[in-house]
Amino acid sequence: MKMKKKEEFIYFNEEAYNVLQNYLLHQVDSIKNIFILVDDITSIHCLPILFRHISFLKKSNLIKIKSGEKEKNIYTCIQICKDLEKLKATRKSLIINLGGGVITDIGGFVASIFKRGIRFVNIPTTLLGMVDASIGYKTGVNLGSIKNEIGSFYIPKFLIIDPHFLKTLPNKEILSGMAEMFKHGLIADKNFWKEMNQIQIDIIQNENEWIHLIQKSILIKQKIVDQDPKEKGLRKILNFGHTIGHALESYFMSIKEMLHGVAVTMGMIYESWISFKINGLSFSDYIEIRSKLSTLYPIQNQISQLEIDKLLLIMEHDKKNEKNKIQFSLLKEIGKCSYNCQVPSSLIKESFLI
Ligand code: NAD
Numbered sequence: 001m002k003m004k005k006k007e008e009f010i011y012f013n014e015e016a017y018n019v020l021q022n023y024l025l026h027q028v029d030s031i032k033n034i035f036i037l038v039d040d041i042t043s044i045h046c047l048p049i050l051f052r053h054i055s056f057l058k059k060s061n062l063i064k065i066k067s068g069e070k071e072k073n074i075y076t077c078i079q080i081c082k083d084l085e086k087l088k089a090t091r092k093s094l095i096i097n098l099g100g101g102v103i104t105d106i107g108g109f110v111a112s113i114f115k116r117g118i119r120f121v122n123i124p125t126t127l128l129g130m131v132d133a134s135i136g137y138k139t140g141v142n143l144g145s146i147k148n149e150i151g152s153f154y155i156p157k158f159l160i161i162d163p164h165f166l167k168t169l170p171n172k173e174i175l176s177g178m179a180e181m182f183k184h185g186l187i188a189d190k191n192f193w194k195e196m197n198q199i200q201i202d203i204i205q206n207e208n209e210w211i212h213l214i215q216k217s218i219l220i221k222q223k224i225v226d227q228d229p230k231e232k233g234l235r236k237i238l239n240f241g242h243t244i245g246h247a248l249e250s251y252f253m254s255i256k257e258m259l260h261g262v263a264v265t266m267g268m269i270y271e272s273w274i275s276f277k278i279n280g281l282s283f284s285d286y287i288e289i290r291s292k293l294s295t296l297y298p299i300q301n302q303i304s305q306l307e308i309d310k311l312l313l314i315m316e317h318d319k320k321n322e323k324n325k326i327q328f329s330l331l332k333e334i335g336k337c338s339y340n341c342q343v344p345s346s347l348i349k350e351s352f353l354i
Contacts, residue, residue: 009158010135010218016160017053020121023158024054024094033093034060035084037107039067042099045168046125050098057096061087065106069253072102072141074150080110094119094157100126100173101133101260105148108139112154121158125165127177128260131184131217134159136225136238145250149319153230163207163214175297176261179241181213182293183268184220187237190335192216197292236339239320240329241268244351247314251307265297270351272331274343277350279330288334303352311352312345 011019028034036057038047043064051058063083065071084093097107097120104122111120122134140151166174178199185193192213199210207214221238228235245260245267252258272289275281293299303311315326322340326348329339 009156010161010222011158012161012215013163016158016162020158020160021054024057028094029092031056031059032061032088033090034096035063035087035089035093036060036096036098037063037065037080037103037110038098039065039071039100039103041067042103042125046098046123046165049162049164050096050123060096061089063087065103067099067102069102069142072106074141074143076106077110077113077141080106081114084110084114089114089118091115091118094121096121096123097134098123098125100124100129104129104134105139105151106141108154108156109141109151112139112152117154119157120154121160122156123160123162126169127166127174127214128180129177130161130163130214131177132180132221135218135221136235137229145253146317147246147250161214161218163211166207172259176259179261179265179268179293179297181217183238183241183264184217186268186289186331186334187240187329187337188220188224188335189216190333192220193334233339236320236327237329237337239327239339240331240337241265241271243267243315243318243320243326243328244270244311244348246318247311250314251311262297262299265293266299269293269299270348270354271328273351273354274328274347275331277347278343279332279338279341281331281333285331285334289331308349308352312348315348 024034034057063080065076095107095111095118097104104124108120111118124130124134137153137155138151139154140148143149182193182196185196195213224235224238241264245264248266249258249260249263269290272281272286276283276286318326320327325342328341328343329337330341331337
């Protein structure tokens with residue numbers, strides 16, 4: 001299946017590899033000009049799958065980094081640029097990012113700055129990468145504990161979606177990606193939210209059973225991004241759950257592991273409470289969201305007063321803020337979302353205590 005849109009570049013399954021192979025054979029002058037970026041886990045689980053589909057890629061250049069969010073920084077990018085230089089990359093080179101959101105964010109950013117911009121292809125191998133991180137042209141890295149502080153908007157040549165990669169992905173990572181799928185339903189498509197509610201945990205490793213939901217989720221995000229690529233307005237609805245979610249993720253990053261999906265889920269619950277208080281979300285919708293998400297995810301219920309103050313400080317430095325005001329995207333109802341909402345600090349604090 002190929003998405004019909006202004007710029008057709010998202011391909012699924014078998015067709016995806018055919019299109020990519022054809023492009024590489026005809027539009028890249030030499031195999032030496034192809035660079036595959038992997039981490040130490042995707043090099044084991046995902047690279048052999050890519051090679052099975054396009055065998056000549058075995059002769060391309062491999063750049064491997066350690067896996068994990070800690071690697072998503074400017075120093076890793078500098079090292080990759082040095083590797084590219086050493087391997088004689090040119091302005092005609094092309095990077096294939098094979099991995100989760102960390103790899104597609106880093107690889108996309110490097111592609112956007114190396115020699116003022118070279119081509120890249122995203123092959124996301126996590127659910128979060130497929131339905132979220134690799135879509136929407138945002139690339140970037142963290143600055144210390146500030147998420148995605150350095151980055152660019154940069155368009156990949158292709159986005160290749162192959163759900164077979166999910167077979168080796170741990171359940172907690174699947175759940176992390178599903179959080180963004182739930183979000184897509186909550187902000188833009190009530191029927192999709194309902195469909196997502198039917199997913200049984202025991203089928204999540206069998207991607208054939210819900211590939212159609214992955215495709216729908218991608219379409220929802222892509223449609224929003226196409227209307228507002230640079231996030232001047234509508235695209236901000238994708239930030240639902242993320243104002244608080246990113247603060248939680250930044251704060252807990254240095255203390256213990258908190259998966260992006262869990263942070264965003266907690267953010268969606270707290271921001272649904274705020275939506276109920278000031279944006280017209282009905283109490284029954286709030287309860288439906290809270291009970292669905294809190295049964296699926298390991299939500300940390302107790303956040304101390306000290307932690308709440310620190311979280312607020314982080315939110316005050318959110319790059320999405322305008323005129324020194326923390327900006328929220330809030331639900332009006334399930335399937336409809338507003339953006340540029342200002343929320344008093346007292347209500348943000350209250351949401352953590354409910
Ligand atoms: P990740 O890239 O760290 O992947 C999670 C783990 O799964 C890693 O250890 C990875 O090595 C491993 N892995 C990847 N594919 C695998 C496979 N097929 N089988 C087994 N293991 C596999 O994390 P993620 O959750 O994919 O992405 C999170 C990142 O995405 C965050 O940095 C977040 O900020 C970013 N993000 C970016 C955007 C954007 O618009 N650019 C949107 C959302 C999230």
